[in-house]
Amino acid sequence: MKIKFACAAAALTVAFASNVAFADDAPAPTPDFTVTGSAAIVSQYRFRGISQSDNKATGQASITLSHKSGFYVATWASGATAGNSTVNIGGSEIDVYGGYTHAIGKTGLTFDGGLYGYLYPGNDLNEYYELYGSLTKAYGPVTAKAGLNWAPKQSYFTYFNTPTKYNMYEYFELGLAVPKTPITVHAHIGHTGGGFNYxxxxxxxxxxxxYKWKNLTLDLSAVGTNIGKSDAYKAPLTDQLGNLNPQQTFRAAKSVAVLSLTASF
Incomplete structure (x- = not known):
């Protein structure tokens, strides 16, 4: 009897221990809301190939609140810079946007779309909004993404009397996560047509x-446009001093190397 009792007790102990282990090993339930963010230092801020920081270094930060359903809201900001550029965003920029992202059945495609607002506290005449949408798909270590941003008729185009009262931006991106390394190679090409022509x-x-290390990412990229010196001299833009300045017009659009260090959380 003692032997049987000892065996039963041992079996009960093992079963209990197994249950505890399984409970401990069980994956944590997906939280309803997730908060992520980043902070970065960049050698200059380029938006769709055009310098927004007079080719000078600045700081940037973002924060995103996501729901497990796929809905999210976020904000992104870039610090103020001074200079004599042909691009005057009034110093700092604050973007506010929200949307929905979700996998499309078993296609392997992920949809992302929403509304994006660009706010400029130092020059509110530049403010505008866009509707955006994109599709992403992974092919092993390669990720492909195609998307568009559409800015419908709004006060920006009316105030600046642009020839076209809307803008369309289309882009395509490829990324390669090099297997067994912390390195990612990426490429992007975009097209601007409409009221935001430069x-x-x-x-x-x-x-x-x-190159990613823990929560830090170091990136070195070549960024530029197909706008040449001849284009800038044919149709120079006005600098911050009010002068037509072909040199500054080209400087904001020429090809440059951009270095950034981003911390994610």
Missing amino acids: VKEYLDYTAGVS
Whole structure:
């Protein structure tokens, strides 16, 4: 009897221990809400190939609140810079946006779409909004993304009397996560057509490499446009002093190397 009792007790102990282990090993339930963010230092701020920081270094930060259903809201900001650029955003920029992202059945495609607002506290005449949408798909270590941003008729186009009262931006991106390394190679090409033309309807591009260590990412990219010196001299823009300045017009659009260090949480 003692032996049987000892065996039964041992079996009960093992079963209990197993249950505890299984409970401890069980994955945690997905939280309803998730908060993520980042802070970065960049050698200069380029938006769709055009310098927004007079080719000078600045700081940037973002924070996103996501729901497990796929809905999210976020904000992104870039610090103020001074200079004599042909691009006057009034110093700092604050973007506010929200949308929905979700996998499309068993296609392997992920949809992301929503509304994006660009706010400029130092120059509110520049403020505008866009509707955006994109599709992303992974092919092993390669990720492909195609999307568009549409800015419908609004006060920006009316105030600046742009020839076209809307803007369309289309882009395509490729990323390669190099297997068994913390390195990612990425490329982007975009097309701006409409009220946000810079000198002319133009293409922008980015090609770079990122290195990730823990929550830090170091990136070096070539960024530029197909706007040449001849384009800038044919249709120079006005600088911050009110002068037509072909040199500054080209400087904001020429190809440059951009270095950034981003911390994510």
